Amino acid sequence: MLKLCLNRIASSSKYDSIQPRLCQCATGHPGRHDEFPFLRDLFKTNPSVANKIRRDSVMTTGAAWKSADAGPNRILRWVMLLSDSQLLKFGINMQQLKPQVIAKLRDKASTYDDCMGVARKLTWLTYQMDNAPNISPETKAYLESFGMQFSTSQTTKCLVCRDRLSFESFSRAQRGKAEIETGHSNPRLHNSDNVGFIHRECNIAQGAKTLDEFYGWIKTILKRVETDV
Ligand SMILES: [Zn+2]
Numbered sequence: 001m002l003k004l005c006l007n008r009i010a011s012s013s014k015y016d017s018i019q020p021r022l023c024q025c026a027t028g029h030p031g032r033h034d035e036f037p038f039l040r041d042l043f044k045t046n047p048s049v050a051n052k053i054r055r056d057s058v059m060t061t062g063a064a065w066k067s068a069d070a071g072p073n074r075i076l077r078w079v080m081l082l083s084d085s086q087l088l089k090f091g092i093n094m095q096q097l098k099p100q101v102i103a104k105l106r107d108k109a110s111t112y113d114d115c116m117g118v119a120r121k122l123t124w125l126t127y128q129m130d131n132a133p134n135i136s137p138e139t140k141a142y143l144e145s146f147g148m149q150f151s152t153s154q155t156t157k158c159l160v161c162r163d164r165l166s167f168e169s170f171s172r173a174q175r176g177k178a179e180i181e182t183g184h185s186n187p188r189l190h191n192s193d194n195v196g197f198i199h200r201e202c203n204i205a206q207g208a209k210t211l212d213e214f215y216g217w218i219k220t221i222l223k224r225v226e227t228d229v
């Protein structure tokens, strides 16, 4: 594994005291410190995809709206590791939220390191989609140093339905929503082993179930449908 610079990156976020943002470049690197050096190329060619990877890696997805009882709609995942009383100091009153909102936010908590691992994994998966842009030798070497191998016979598939994913699906929007989303084999674990891309429809179908639970559920439905004639 690559030895990282981990220099603190200046930020104006009020959450910096919880977890500073750290440079993820190789130690002794030239140029400026950068938290997402592996996304540099994508930020140039496909900024919306790069932004999505960065956002989905580090932010929770809460309610689509922001209101007192819906809670914060997007918040850094490691902030959700704090206790209720610590969160109150940051102006987040968990006790006034509905139990299902609290559960949803807490399920999405994750450490900073896991979030960085997720960002690398999603970048690697993106470059292996059908019709993906070519990866630069620098980005390839960076991801390979984390054990992510590239092979021409490998294609990124939907985590749920296992159909091949095309890079173009990122921009092919349905009713304002992208066709592919970030998903998890177990929706309550946000780490590189557990994360992948999922069709929007597959994500909705999976809901809060783990993949094992989801497939078991589908099997019982199909069995019932087959015998109920
Ligand atoms: Zn650095």
Ligand SMILES: [Zn+2]
Pocket (backbone or CB within 6 Å): 158, 159, 160, 161, 162, 163, 198, 199, 202
């Ligand atoms: Zn799918």
